Amino acid sequence: MIADNRPAPLAVTLGDPAGIGPEIALRAVIAPDAPDCVLYGPHVVAERARALVAPDHVLQIVSHPEEPALSGRHLRLVETGAAMVTPVPYGAVSQDAGQAAFGAIRAAIDAAMAGQVGGIVTAPIHKEALSAAGVPFPGHTEMLAHYAGGVEVAMMLANDVIRTVLVTIHVSLRDAIGMANHDANMRAIRLAHQGCQAFGIAAPRIAVAGLNPHAGEGGLFGREEIEIIAPAIAAARAEGMDVSGPWPGDTVFMQARKGQFDVVVAQYHDQGLIPVKYLGLEQGVNITLGLPFVRTSPDHGTAFDIAGQGVADPASMMLALRHAATMAAERR
Numbered sequence: 001m002i003a004d005n006r007p008a009p010l011a012v013t014l015g016d017p018a019g020i021g022p023e024i025a026l027r028a029v030i031a032p033d034a035p036d037c038v039l040y041g042p043h044v045v046a047e048r049a050r051a052l053v054a055p056d057h058v059l060q061i062v063s064h065p066e067e068p069a070l071s072g073r074h075l076r077l078v079e080t081g082a083a084m085v086t087p088v089p090y091g092a093v094s095q096d097a098g099q100a101a102f103g104a105i106r107a108a109i110d111a112a113m114a115g116q117v118g119g120i121v122t123a124p125i126h127k128e129a130l131s132a133a134g135v136p137f138p139g140h141t142e143m144l145a146h147y148a149g150g151v152e153v154a155m156m157l158a159n160d161v162i163r164t165v166l167v168t169i170h171v172s173l174r175d176a177i178g179m180a181n182h183d184a185n186m187r188a189i190r191l192a193h194q195g196c197q198a199f200g201i202a203a204p205r206i207a208v209a210g211l212n213p214h215a216g217e218g219g220l221f222g223r224e225e226i227e228i229i230a231p232a233i234a235a236a237r238a239e240g241m242d243v244s245g246p247w248p249g250d251t252v253f254m255q256a257r258k259g260q261f262d263v264v265v266a267q268y269h270d271q272g273l274i275p276v277k278y279l280g281l282e283q284g285v286n287i288t289l290g291l292p293f294v295r296t297s298p299d300h301g302t303a304f305d306i307a308g309q310g311v312a313d314p315a316s317m318m319l320a321l322r323h324a325a326t327m328a329a330e331r332r
C-alpha cells in the first residue's frame with residue numbers, strides 16, 4: 001500500500017531495447033483491464049515504443065513509482081537509462097542494450113525490495129546482450145535471486161493446463177546433468193509445493209521427471225533416477241509433500257495435462273519449457289518462486305526477427321501483469 005491507500009503499482013521493465021519488450025510492455029500496460037503499472041527503462045526507448053503502439057498516450061517521467069499519473073493517457077516511467085540518447089537499432093545484440101536492460105531490472109528490484117512497487121513484471125532480455133554488457137548473470141532469475149539477498153529461487157512456467165518448475169535453468173545440458181543433484185531437486189520440489197499453495201492448491205500433487213530416457217529404465221539408461229532423484233523424492237515425501245516419480249520425461253506432461261498432477265518438476269530447461277511453450281507462447285507465464293516480492297514475465301524472448309514492426313503479440317505479457325497483480329494482492 002502507498003500513502004493514499006492505493007495498492008503499490010507494478011514495476012514493468014522494458015527489457016532489451018532491440019527486441020519486442022518495449023512494445024509489448026506498452027501494449028500491456030495500456031490494456032483496459034491492466035493493473036496500475038510504472039515503466040522502468042530508458043526514456044528514448046519508451047518513447048520509440050509509445051510512438052509505435054500507443055500514439056494516443058504520453059510518457060510522464062516520475063522520480064518515484066508512487067507518483068500518480070496525471071491522467072488516464074499518461075504512462076509513468078522511471079528513467080533508468082539516461083545514458084542512451086538514441087535508441088539502439090532493432091534486432092541486434094549490443095552492449096548498450098544489455099546495459100539498458102540491466103539498469104531497468106536493477107532499479108525495479110531496488111523499488112520492490114523497498115516496498116515501493118507491488119511486484120516486478122519483466123519484458124524479455126537478450127542473454128548475449130546482457131553478457132556483452134558484462135552482467136554476470138545469465139537471466140533475470142539468477143539476477144533476482146542475487147539482489148534479493150541470495151535467496152533460493154526456482155523458475156516456474158505455467159499456463160492453464162500445466163505447470164513446471166525447473167531443477168536447473170540457464171546452463172549447458174552437460175552442466176545440467178551434474179547440477180541436477182539431491183539439493184537442487186529438493187529446492188525445486190519445495191518451491192513447487194509452496195508455489196502451488198500460493199495458487200490456492202492446498203496439497204499439490206507434484207510429479208518429478210527423470211533425467212534419462214524412460215526415467216532410466218531401471219538403470220539400463222542411466223542411474224541418476226536411482227541414486228539421486230528417487231532419494232530426493234523420498235526425502236520430500238518424508239517432509240509431508242505429495243511427490244511421486246521419477247516419471248519418464250516424455251510422458252509425464254501428458255499425464256499432468258490430463259489432470260493427474262498439479263506441477264511437474266523438470267530436471268533441465270528444455271524438458272520443462274518445451275511442453276509449456278508448445279501449447280502456445282500466448283498462454284504461458286514465467287514466475288520466479290522464492291523471492292520476497294512478486295516477479296512474473298512472459299514465457300517468450302526478445303523476438304528480434306519481428307521487433308519494431310508492431311506485430312508482436314502482447315498476450316503473454318498481459319497474462320504476466322494479471323498474475324503479478326493477483327499474487328501481489330494475495331501478499332498484501
Ligand SMILES: NC(=O)C1=CN([C@@H]2O[C@H](COP(=O)(O)OP(=O)(O)OC[C@H]3O[C@@H](n4cnc5c(N)ncnc54)[C@H](O)[C@@H]3O)[C@@H](O)[C@H]2O)C=CC1
Nearest residue numbers: 123124125126127128297299300301302303305306312313
Ligand atoms: N524472460 C526473458 O527475458 C526471456 C528471454 N529469452 C531470450 O530471448 C532471446 C531470443 O530467444 P529465442 O529463442 O529466439 O525465442 P523468442 O521467444 O524470442 O522467439 C521465438 C519465436 O517466437 C516468436 N515470438 C516470440 N514472442 C512472440 C510474440 N510475443 N509475438 C509473436 N511472436 C513471438 C519469435 O518471432 C520467434 O519466431 C534469447 O536471448 C533468449 O535467451 C527467452 C525467453 C525468455
Ligand SMILES: NCC(=O)COP(=O)(O)O
Nearest residue numbers: 139140141142273286297
Ligand atoms: N527460457 C526462460 C528464460 O530464458 C527466462 O529466464 P529469466 O530471464 O526469467 O531468468
